[in-house]
Every structure is written in structure tokens, then in C-alpha cells.
Amino acid sequence: MQCDYFDAGACRSCTWMGRPYAEQVADKQRHVEGLLAPALAGRRPVAWLPAVTGPEEGFRNKAKMVVAGTPDAPTLGILGADGRGTDLRHCGLHEPGLHDALPVLAEHVVRARLTPYDLTTRRGELKHLLVTRSPAGELMVRWVLRSTEPEARLRKHLGWLTDRLPVAVASINVQPEHKAVLEGEREIVLTDAATLEMRLEVGAGLRLHLRPQSFFQTNTAVATALYEQARAWVEETAPASVWDLYAGVGGFALALAAPGRAVNGVEIAPEAVASAQQSAGEAGLEQARFVAADATAWALEQPTADHPDLVVVNPPRRGIGPALTGWLESSRVRHVLYSSCNAATLARDLAALPSYDVEAARLLDMFPQTTHHEVLVRLRRRG
Numbered sequence: 001m002q003c004d005y006f007d008a009g010a011c012r013s014c015t016w017m018g019r020p021y022a023e024q025v026a027d028k029q030r031h032v033e034g035l036l037a038p039a040l041a042g043r044r045p046v047a048w049l050p051a052v053t054g055p056e057e058g059f060r061n062k063a064k065m066v067v068a069g070t071p072d073a074p075t076l077g078i079l080g081a082d083g084r085g086t087d088l089r090h091c092g093l094h095e096p097g098l099h100d101a102l103p104v105l106a107e108h109v110v111r112a113r114l115t116p117y118d119l120t121t122r123r124g125e126l127k128h129l130l131v132t133r134s135p136a137g138e139l140m141v142r143w144v145l146r147s148t149e150p151e152a153r154l155r156k157h158l159g160w161l162t163d164r165l166p167v168a169v170a171s172i173n174v175q176p177e178h179k180a181v182l183e184g185e186r187e188i189v190l191t192d193a194a195t196l197e198m199r200l201e202v203g204a205g206l207r208l209h210l211r212p213q214s215f216f217q218t219n220t221a222v223a224t225a226l227y228e229q230a231r232a233w234v235e236e237t238a239p240a241s242v243w244d245l246y247a248g249v250g251g252f253a254l255a256l257a258a259p260g261r262a263v264n265g266v267e268i269a270p271e272a273v274a275s276a277q278q279s280a281g282e283a284g285l286e287q288a289r290f291v292a293a294d295a296t297a298w299a300l301e302q303p304t305a306d307h308p309d310l311v312v313v314n315p316p317r318r319g320i321g322p323a324l325t326g327w328l329e330s331s332r333v334r335h336v337l338y339s340s341c342n343a344a345t346l347a348r349d350l351a352a353l354p355s356y357d358v359e360a361a362r363l364l365d366m367f368p369q370t371t372h373h374e375v376l377v378r379l380r381r382r383g
Contacts, residue, residue: 001057001369003092010086011078014093014369021056021368028373029363035343036377039351040358046377049362052229054221056368060093062218063102064182065129067109067116074109074116076102076129083119093369095220098133104164105129105141112157114143114150122178125150130173130183132196132210135220138168140196142212144175144183151188158190169196171212187212195275202227202255209278213271214249217374219366226364226376227255230312230337233360233378237335239309245295245324250276250288252312252339257288264308265290266298296324310335319345325352336379341366343375356381 005011006018016024029051040046065076068085077088089102109116109126117124128144141161143154151172161167170191175184195209198216202224210216217223234242234256244253247265249272257263257280265288267273273292280288291298295313300323311333313320319342328336329352336356340346350358356379366374 001092005086005088005091011088011091013078015371017369021053024368025051025053025363025365028365028371031371032343032363032373032375035347036350036358036361039347043354044357044359046358047360049229049360052222052225052362052364054219054225054365054368057092058094058096058099059219059221059368061095061098061133061216061220063091063094063098063129063131065089065102065131067114067126067129068118069116071113071115072110074106074114074126076106079119085116095133097137098131098139101131101133101139101165104161105131108157108161111160112150112153114145114153117146119178127175128182132216134168134196134198136197136199138166138196140169140171140210140212141165141167142171142173142183142187144173146174146176148172148174148188155190167191168193169212173212183213195278200224200227203231206251206255207279207283208249208251208254209275209282210249211271211275213269214275215269215272216249216251217366222364222366222374223251226339226366226374227251229362229364229376230339231255233337234310237310239335241308242310242312243299243308244312244314245299245320246314246316247276247290247295248272248314250279250290252314252337253288253290254279254283254285256312257283257285259287261287262308263288266293266295268292268294296321296327299324300327304332307332309333310337312337312339314339315345317342317345319349321349322352325349328353329355334381338377338379340375340377341372343373346375346377350377350379353379355383 069075075085075087130142174186253265
């Protein structure tokens with residue numbers, strides 16, 4: 001992939017930009033295998049499936065743009081070392097529909113007279129523009145503001161925007177503090193719809209709902225492959241009960257739900273739980289239940305008799321840690337699927353699970369042009 005921003009030194013976020021894509025994937029595979037090998041020494045060999053890849057450009061379904069400049073000439077992109085905005089609205093990583101939407105959204109900033117926030121003077125209102133695109137092409141647009149002062153202007157000009165873009169959900173996020181926090185707790189939805197529907201070709205079809213503060217993987221094609229691989233592995237073992245810890249909006253839990261299979265999803269973010277509950281209700285999956293709680297604390301509180309046949313964990317970069325690995329070691333759980341975005345913490349956690357063999361593993365290149373990766377491993381308790 002060639003990028004004018006990278007070549008000009010305007011943006012270096014994609015540290016592997018310009019490297020042949022096949023070389024990138026091969027290096028990630030070697031890196032992940034090398035990190036996991038010491039942790040799994042003495043156990044049965046791991047069966048590595050071929051890496052999952054997608055487009056090396058035009059794959060991001062979400063844009064997180066810092067807004068800077070002036071009300072008449074806003075920039076959408078990043079901030080330089082001098083605190084000034086660098087416009088990246090033509091970034092080649094964004095899906096085509098998202099790429100085409102950003103110039104229109106920049107024009108909307110001008111029309112609504114939204115003053116970009118200035119880090120130096122601590123003046124202005126608009127801090128970030130967050131845009132997510134669904135597989136059907138609909139958009140969720142969120143304006144992160146310092147206050148609600150521009151709300152009336154946003155509402156006034158929303159019709160202009162929806163006439164030009166397929167905006168399904170629009171909202172204001174209020175983040176009043178002067179610190180490096182992307183968004184605040186308060187959300188004001190401006191549209192009738194409050195969720196963006198994500199339809200994925202997983203199994204017979206997987207329909208997820210995203211609320212403004214919910215998380216979804218930034219690469220739709222590879223996320224679909226991730227859920228489909230998990231579903232295929234779980235169908236081989238046919239567990240009667242599944243826990244999805246760190247469930248997010250319920251992607252794994254809903255992909256694995258089946259007649260006669262009890263599924264419990266645990267997620268600390270209430271908005272994500274509400275999204276998962278809505279998706280389960282619309283799909284008629286009464287056996288799929290979701291609770292807002294800390295995943296580790298919740299698991300440790302459950303009676304041994306209620307331990308499931310299979311646990312899915314999809315933690316943040318810090319991994320699941322000693323408390324949850326300790327619980328798994330002492331539990332009755334026979335099968336584990338571990339989805340990780342950080343092979344270093346995955347290796348640490350696998351070393352703390354000596355009772356399990358890693359039967360299979362697969363690298364999924366969720367983040368081309370960077371060193372980041374996703375890896376899914378399938379564990380089975382020995383004996």
C-alpha cells in the first residue's frame with residue numbers, strides 16, 4: 001500500500017507502511033509463534049491454521065478523527081507535536097464509504113459553526129469526530145464536545161447531513177475535561193435510532209447492535225472470520241454451556257448460541273450489555289443471557305456446579321491475569337477459546353494454564369500496515 005501522508009512524513013501511525021503485505025503477515029506469524037513457544041514447551045504441538053487476511057487498505061470501519069483548525073477550515077485527523085491539526089480525511093485505511101463521508105462531515109462542521117477545541121488556549125467545543133460504518137453502509141456519527149452549547153446548531157443542520165449521508169445514528173458525547181480521554185460518560189442521541197446494526201455472515205447470520213459507546217472490531221471482514229472460526233471450533237466440541245467473558249456487544253456469545261446451549265455473556269460496560277441483550281432478543285435467543293459485571297469477579301462468584309463446558313475470553317491488551325487463570329486452572333471447564341490482541345500477555349496467561357493444551361491457533365490480521373495482530377487459540381484440558 002502507498003500512502004501520501006506517510007511519504008510526506010505527515011502521519012507515521014502505520015509503522016509498516018510500504019512493506020509488502022505478504023511479508024507483514026509472515027513476520028507477524030513468526031512473532032506470535034515465537035512468543036507462545038516458550039510458554040507451551042513440553043505440551044503437545046500446536047496446530048497453526050493459515051493466517052486470515054483481508055484487504056490491506058480500505059478495511060477500517062471506524063474513523064477516530066481529532067478535530068482542529070478553525071470553524072471555517074477544520075482539520076480531521078491527528079495533532080502534530082506543535083498541537084496543530086494534520087488533516088487525514090483521505091486516509092486510505094478507511095472503507096470507501098467512510099472515506100467518502102469524511103469531507104461531507106467536514107463541511108457539516110463548517111455549516112453548524114462548530115469551533116474546534118484548541119489544546120493550547122483550552123477554548124472551542126469540538127474535540128473529536130467518531131464515525132462507524134456498518135456492512136450495509138449506514139453510519140453512526142458522534143461529535144465529542146466540551147459542552148452541550150452547540151447542540152441546537154447540530155440539531156438544526158442534522159437534516160442537511162442526513163440528506164447527503166446514510167446516517168442511521170447521530171449523537172453528542174460530552175467530554176468537558178482537558179485531558180487525553182477520547183470520550184466522556186454522557187451521550188445525547190439526536191436520531192430516532194440509537195443503535196447501528198451490524199449484519200455479519202457468520203453461521204446462518206449474525207446481527208449485532210452497536211450503541212454509541214459500544215466497541216466493535218475495526219475490521220469487519222476479519223472480525224467476521226474471527227467469529228466464524230470460533231463457531232466452527234465450538235461446533236466440534238458441542239458444549240452444553242458457554243460463558244463469554246469480556247463479551248462486549250455479544251459477538252462471540254451470539255455466534256456460539258445454539259438450541260439447547262446455555263450461553264452467558266459478561267461485560268463490564270452497560271451500553272455494550274444493552275446492545276447484546278437487544279441483539280439476543282431480536283434473534284429469539286432466550287438461552288443467551290448477558291450481565292453487566294467484572295468478568296473475573298463474576299466468574300469467581302459462581303458455584304462450582306455451574307461451571308460451563310467452555311469459556312471464551314476476549315480481554316483487552318493486558319490479558320486475563322492471574323486471578324482468572326487461577327480460577328480456570330481450578331475449575332471444571334474443559335475447553336477455552338482465547339482471543340488476544342497482545343501475544344505477549346497471551347503467552348503469559350497460557351504459561352499460567354499448565355493443565356490445558358493448545359490444540360489449534362490462528363493469526364488474524366485485523367490491523368494491516370502495523371505490528372498489531374489478533375490471535376485465536378483453542379485450549380483443551382488434559383485428562
